Amino acid sequence: MIQTHHLSRRYGPKLALSDLSLRVEPGEILGFLGPNGAGKSTTVKILTGMIRPTSGSALVGGFDIVQQPIEAKRKLGYVPESAAVYDGLTAAEYLDLVACLHHLDPKVAQARRSELLELFDLLEVEDQRMTEFSKGMRQKVLLASALIHRPEVLFLDEPLDGLDANAALVVKEVLKQLAAQGKTILFCSHILDVVERICTRIVIINNGQQIANGTSAEIRETTGTASLEQAFSKLTGVKDVGTVASEFIAALEKA
Amino acid sequence: MPGARMIPRFFAALGIDYAQWLALTKVALKLDWRQTSLGGSRYRARRGSRAAIISQLIFYGIFGFFMAFVVWQGTDVFLVGLVLTSYVFFIVGTAVLIDHNSALTSATDYGVLAFQPVSSRTYFAAKLANVLVYTLAITTVAAFLPIVALFVVHGAAIGFAGVAAIYGISLATALGMLTGYAWMLQRIGADALKRALSYVQLVMSFAIYGGYFLMSKSVVSNLATAKVQKTPWLLLYPGAWFSSYLDLAAGTWSTFDVGLAITSLVLLGVLAAGLGGRLSLDYSARLAALAATPVKQKKSRAARSGGARLEWWHRSGEARAMAVLVRSQFRNDQRFRLTVLGVLPLTLVYVFMGVRDGTIVDPFVPPPAGHGAHFSLVTVAVLMFPSLLKISLSQSESFQAAWVFFASPTDRKRIIQSSKNALVTFFLLPYLAFVAALYVYFVHNVWHVLLHVLFLGLLSHLLLQLMVLLDPELPFSRPWQKSRNSGMLFGFMMVIFVAAALLQVFGPEMYQSVATIGVVLGVLVGTSIIVDLLTRARIAGQAHSLEFEG
Secondary structure, three states, rough: EEEEEEEEEOOEEEEEEEEEEEEHHHHHHHHEOOOOOHHHHHHHHHHHHOOOOEEEEEOOOOOEEEEEEEEHHHHEEEEEOOOOOOOOHHHHHHHHHHHHOOOOOOHHHHHHHHHHHHHHHOHHOOOOOOHHHHHHHHHHHHHHHHHHOOOOEEEEOOOOOOOOOOHHHHHHHHHHHHHHOOOOOEEOOOOOHHHHHHHEEEEEEEEEEEEEEHHHHHHHHHHHOOOOHHHHHHOOOOHHHHHHHHHHHHHHOOO | HHHHHHHHHHHHHHOHHHHHHHHHHHHHHHHHHHHOOOOOOOHHHOOOHHHHHHHHHHHHHHHHHHHHHHHOOOOHHHHHHHHHHHHHHHHHHHHHHHHHHOOOOOOOHHHHOOOOOOHHHHHHHHHEEEEEHHHHHHHHHHHHHHHHHHHHHHHHHHHHHHHHHHHHHHHHHHHHHHHHHHHHHHOOOOHHHHHHHHHHHHHHHHHHHHHHHEEEEEHHHHHHHHHHHOOHHHHHOOOHHHHHHHHHOOOOOOOHHHHHHHHHHHHHHHHHHHHHHHHHOHHHHHHHHHHHHHHOOOOOOOHOOOHHHHHHOOOOHHHHHHHHHHHHHHHHHHHHHHHHHHHHHHHHHHHHHHHHHOOOOOOOEEEEEEOOOOHHHHHHHHHHHHHHHHHHHHHHHHHHHHHHHHHHOOOOHHHHHHHOOOOOOOHHHHHHOOOOOHHHHHHHOOOHHHHHHHHHHHHHHHHHHHHHHHHHOOOOOOOOOOHOOOOOHHHHHHHHHHHHHHHHHHHHHHHOOHHHHHHHHHHHHHHHHHHHHHHHHHHHHHHHOOOOOO
16 A cells, blocks of 8 residues: 655755645556656655655555655565666576565575566576666566565556567556555556556646546546546646647757 | 574674675675676676786785885884885775775665665665775785785784784775765765765875875885884874884884874774764665755856857867866766866875975976986876876766767767867866966976976876877766776876886986977977877777777
């Protein structure tokens, strides 16, 4: 379970996140949407204990992420948008490190590592350093590392980024099955049709504030639009995309 | 085994998770090893630079050989200890300043570990272990021959005391500097942290290099009498505290020696306790703040007019791009800036020593009969400054951004030459102006000074060109490699010292007539042109094999 209570974060004078209160229940996949710089990554960083909120509180897996960070972090798995890994390690070594940090029994860790690497088609390259990996392969390692300790709560920031179509299908199916097992999943993505297809509920934030919360159908109905894409554009105040594109082309030609 | 269980319990008592600490330490060492040539990283594989580590071993070996010679000749064991501890103090201090300055503030660690269930104490302990493995390994390689000499010449008791003194000063230097960095991380707000770290780096560089040179001067003057005058000033120098172990082992101790030895033990205790206190630091939050906070920069008048000046001074697009890149990397790339700030004080300390020794004299006037030529550390400083900067110019934590050089229609020769020219513009020319002003103050003959500074500038530029010829890398295009910079720095310093010594011997001859001055300047300019052509040819030859390393 994820629960935030009046969560805010300030970077100097800029308010990146303002008074966010949300609750994600076990078994739910929450689509967390917003334009660039809306405060999505700030929210996820707070919920994963990477930064502290300026005010408010958050519970992850039943633990306060500020007061009990280690306990909360034991319950969560995270795929960061930055795709940061120690790329001098092999995929197997990296998964072993993460397993070690979560105090998994070595035999259990090895079995799960093999399962996950096989699932993501990486078993053949498990002893290859990740400096040699493509973006998609690194993303698969990150997904495997987020799952190896069987976390209760998953934070996925653009998890399909770089994945080929087959791997993306596998990941989407894995997420559905994990949710069916009662895991709590927060899913950040800019690919709206994927969000629409796999998320049970959607929250949209803009300028650090929550501006929509409901199922895709509810949001479409509230905004009076035909698709989630149109609803998103309307809610986040984007001008007509045709006009924006024309202005852009005109600026290029002028330069 | 009960012993195996004792270790995790000991760590747990310190609030450190042993299993996590072990895993993090192993991974850190593995990653460092793989970044070196012997580890076979693909980044360095094409350069065949197994030589990088081997050359470091050779340089440390040569230094160690000289130190072993001093040990062999020394009769006063306290003086011998002082020489050895000063030497280790300098080597370890430089390694931490140049190679480990960002050990506690790794952005990569933040991205990978901040969301894992690792406490700040465990993380800090792993980083500490990583740095100590390096510094103790360097100490072992650098001090191996002197230690052997100590055992052979002075016997086992003094030998063991020497080992304790050498590892004691090594540990104290590394712990002291890390405490400084940690203290700063804990006390200073995120907005001022980057700037504050720069000041700490400067202060520590001055302390290491200044302390070393003042002490080496004192040691050299004492070597003549083969006996150290134990004045209260020695109380200010940590190397002397540890050297007292040798007097204690030799049985020639006084109350003063006992006081020094106790002070050394107190120092280690205070540093261990100090770092223990720092272990409670919340690194996750601090690193996040450091990563998220931009350096506030006031837009000065100079910066506003900088664009126009850049266009005038740097004509080609590549030259302007390099000028902007080098300047902005110095402002924003924490590691590059700390490395430059770790080198800068060395050159200023040399100038200070030159002033103190009275070696800033009219180079046109030969030394009085019966006196040898003055060896000027100012000359050494001018010759080494830009080349030392070049060593760190090709590495960056954001090396993956170098794709832009490969994917844009730029001239690789111009990029590399322009990065060299940026060093000349931003560092060498201002430094030459400073040295010229200093000479004018002491020498008064402006024309002599201008000619001498012109000569030094050309020579320094030539050395920089040779560095580029030897290592024609695109700027900021390679990942950081631990120990590479300090190793190259020591090696390069040896070459510069030899060049400066030759210059002092032949300098007065050169300035005897207009003809000789003309010939020497002509040869310098001619050589510079030839090296430039060779560099262009080498870069052109490499262009086919060079690939983006990100």
